[in-house]
Amino acid sequence: MGIFENFIIGPMTPWGPFIVGLVGLVCAFALYGLIMKYPEGNPKVVKIGNQIHLGAKVFMITEYKILLPVLLVLVLACGFSPLGWDTALAIAVGALSSAIAGFIGMYSATKANVRTATAAEESGQERALSISFFGGSIMGLCVASMGLIGLGGLYVYFVGSMNDDYKTIASALEGFGVGASAVALFSRVGGGIFTKSADVGADLVGKIEAGIPEDDPRNPGVIADNVGDNVGDIAGMGSDIFESYCGAMIASIAIAATLSNPDLMFLPLWLAASGLFCSLIGIGIVRSQVSRSPAVALRYGTFFSPIIFLIFAGLSIYYSPNVEMNYFYSILTGAVGGILIGLITEYYTGGSTLDSPVGKIAKSGETGPATVIISGLSVGMISVVMPILVIAGIIGVSTYFSGLYGVGIAAVGMLSTVGITMAIDAYGPVADNAGGIAEMSGMKSEVREITDSLDELGNTTAAIGKGFAIGAAALAALAIIAAFTQVTKVELLLSDPRVLVGMFIGGTIPFLVSSITMTAVGDAAFEMIEEIRRQFREIPGLLEGKADPDTAKCVDIATNAALKKMLLPGAIAILSPIVIGFGLGAIELGGMLAGALLGCVLLALMMANAGGAWDNAKKFVEKGNFGGKGTETHSAAVVGDTVGDPFKDTSGPSMNILINVMAIVSLVIAPLL
């Protein structure tokens, strides 16, 4: 194991990252035990909770069942190809790690939601926040832990079996990214279609046609809507971040391998392991501050973990004989950039004054839905500028210090404390679900107020998380593309028409996939609408509350629609690099990746931020501004929110996956081109 010889930082051993991953997983299980100690609630709550839990479980199992043959084909094709069985093994391990993380996260979240609602009713805000945050933390810890267990374990195994052949090790590890990407594709795109078709469908029939409030238990679609939060915003988001997290490490390892530098190959794993420790500390900080103020507690967690991580990373690099401080500056750039992007996102989507972007969108509702759409799109478009300038800054500074490796390690720096970031991110949907459960089970309005305030806080943190996820995905993808150029040794000159042809082709792909996923949500929502209408028509006494709706049927429809509709975008993501790479060549493929990257990042930011801003503009009106609920202004704001739903929760997030899948597939097939 000569690869580690020069890399002695404190007590770190080659198995370190793997072991830290195991520790993180144990902590996640401990949190699960903690949650389960709290009371589930009255029978009505238990019943609703079980329906959501079961629906989410069925969706994920169905999803994994469809994924399995796809993965088998990938693994076998890879194994029998010149890429070999090591890469094939990595694909399997990558997929398994991501799937396990997502499943545990979803499983725990659907246990935490009922307990949050019950805690809000019985004990108040503080305990409700604790439980929902623990629920989110399990997802966060699972992402970080499973990443370290899977990638860290494979790394040590490959180093042992391949006798320090750097490039072969790096090449085999790339399979891990493919596996993680495949799961992310299904979870995030499928989950995104599920959650929004259920949401839009339930809302359109329930609120508008039947005239019953949101989350009303008579609406057959509400369980599906709540299931959607868990499979889309928790498991889906988790698989998205997992992919970026591992992608950043894999890309850094690949670039380090082309430099034949074993220390730099190990550095990303070391950083991720440190970051998981710091996330655990951060989760503790949030827990200890909950009694003061939820907002303050979450903010402390968001900022303290990266700061501790940076101190830790700086010191350990300073004391490493073979790793220069320059690398630390790149890491610092990435971590600071990630926070900046989050804050910018918050500005555009989280405002609550008349002068804020959100306030202006709400005001434009006074002249009807058209102006709400125009102003929301306008906010979405301008909101891409600052985050992308930050990304450009990260690229410029990180490569100044560390060359192309800098981009990879900056992404690792941004993503190291993913445990806490993801925890804060996933807490929102848990609180949102708790609110839905409170409403459906007829808890008193004070309970709903508590869950609403938690949810609102969660919306802002979710927006920050989305901005962060996009930034991280962009950097991770860029690092993978950089690795691609290093591995293929192609010269991608912008004055080369082949590069331009590829770039134009690549630029269209995010628009194509966005269009397909938006249409998919519309179509699936339409099926949902038909079913809800049918139930209202055919089940006697349903609207009067005397009969139960067939909620399972709605979950079923959303599940099937989602998984059917994600096949086409999935195929585009996986096949486009293969078709262009083998059909045209590596140079065109390189150009395509650059064009797709730019398009994906631009659209992802625009859609996520416009969607978030519309959502909050509607909430802003609902708080009583511009006349509040029931006015024309409110109806106009609802139109914006409905358009924003597939933007922010389906098409937008799909962009992260799309570019990462395209990049990692390209990197894997690079040696064959």
Next chain:
Amino acid sequence: MGIFENFIIGPMTPWGPFIVGLVGLVCAFALYGLIMKYPEGNPKVVKIGNQIHLGAKVFMITEYKILLPVLLVLVLACGFSPLGWDTALAIAVGALSSAIAGFIGMYSATKANVRTATAAEESGQERALSISFFGGSIMGLCVASMGLIGLGGLYVYFVGSMNDDYKTIASALEGFGVGASAVALFSRVGGGIFTKSADVGADLVGKIEAGIPEDDPRNPGVIADNVGDNVGDIAGMGSDIFESYCGAMIASIAIAATLSNPDLMFLPLWLAASGLFCSLIGIGIVRSQVSRSPAVALRYGTFFSPIIFLIFAGLSIYYSPNVEMNYFYSILTGAVGGILIGLITEYYTGGSTLDSPVGKIAKSGETGPATVIISGLSVGMISVVMPILVIAGIIGVSTYFSGLYGVGIAAVGMLSTVGITMAIDAYGPVADNAGGIAEMSGMKSEVREITDSLDELGNTTAAIGKGFAIGAAALAALAIIAAFTQVTKVELLLSDPRVLVGMFIGGTIPFLVSSITMTAVGDAAFEMIEEIRRQFREIPGLLEGKADPDTAKCVDIATNAALKKMLLPGAIAILSPIVIGFGLGAIELGGMLAGALLGCVLLALMMANAGGAWDNAKKFVEKGNFGGKGTETHSAAVVGDTVGDPFKDTSGPSMNILINVMAIVSLVIAPLL
């Protein structure tokens, strides 16, 4: 004049293009004389016509007045800089040529519109089509002629004075592009803001608040709305095409100069001159076929001119000793590609069946405005794929035959028959105006039916024209960027972080400018709404039709708002290459141009097509589908149309200008970097 020695194709002399330009201009004046022979109409029509004519004239004069100091600064700065006074002269000539073309086009269109309305009333469809088509043809001929007069004249002058120093000649000619771009910036962006603020403002108050129909003479904003068609869709569009037309020639000349090939330098001018001849033939064909069917007549013109042009170009290159046939294949690629892009645009925006994209958007109106927006955006997004694949194909094929020069000459091939393309394009707004005049002057409904059918045809041709304009602008800009890389001799490697930084920065600029122009329309429309509301409130008897509205005041407001609001996007377009070029460097600037090009083309297509599709979806409902006018479905479709207005007529078209201004400014400052 050794530069022409080896270039003897038939009777062509160095002064050929200039002389052909003069001939074209004479034909334009002849058409003007023809139009003026037709009766203007009754006093009511004359009065309305005069108001529109005057409003348009005032707008353009105000616009040119503001432009003048900007141009003076540009000319002087350039003259005193190392670029020198030849380039400065070219800037002045370029601006003057474009300004003259736009002014004549607008002037004639506002003479043709009243005569079209009167002809529709007195003589029927055939004569109405002739007059409106002649009105549009004047704009088309002016664009082609003034381009040849200006650029052709300067070319001969520089060749004479510079003693065959190719690179200096090419460099001086680039100034022409800067001048043309500056005018386009003001005309297209300012005109776009004018036309849509007037349109949206007049519609929102008139139709929705006051409950009076479109183009009702009681609405103080309708004159401004009709003025907008002339300054935005005719003069603005003309300046846009003028810029691409000359940009393509200038870029080809610049690339040919780096190859030290005088024959290839002259080729674009020769092609453009041939194209103008073919356009004249095409105009004749349309005129002769009008009696059969308007649709057939326009289609004949659209296809015959390019075919004749290609035969002409093929033969003359075949018989030229120093120009290889390979160049012809590149020209062919460009011309065919332009037609393909037009047809694809027609598919996405011009459908009239239930299964067409337009029909599906209309159907989505049954579930409200939100689904109309989602489906329209979805159509807009997917509609970018095919045109961009065509552009990628043009790049691939044209460079295969002719290297980077191929992109330039393909763009020239696409744009050579601009006379007829622009004629068909500009005919639509003339017919639209005629319809408005018919409505305002209370002509009988049969007249309106005639103008409506002409307008509808015009809408489709305008959509084709927009697709064509985007494709041409993209290729022209790409050619200019290619010239930039040849002149600066920078190596723009995608693996170079500086290129990536530039690319990300560049990618944000189209989003920034789109956001600004959309907000500008909203703000300006709001001022318009306030004024219209004030007039309805303060002018006694206005709503009862007993008093005249103060239409001039509304024109004034739109003029000031438009010109004020276009300064920021204009400044971004001109300054961003200067700031990045001198602040970061030529490599970052090259990356920025690539990112901006990709972003501009993607957004331009998406916005133009989504806007066109929404527009036609509303018309589709108005024809009685899904319940027709007055239904909820119609209201939903109107929301889509209102969102589409700034998309297709302001922000979308601004993208063409934006990338061309950025590219030409970069090319001009290239020697200084």
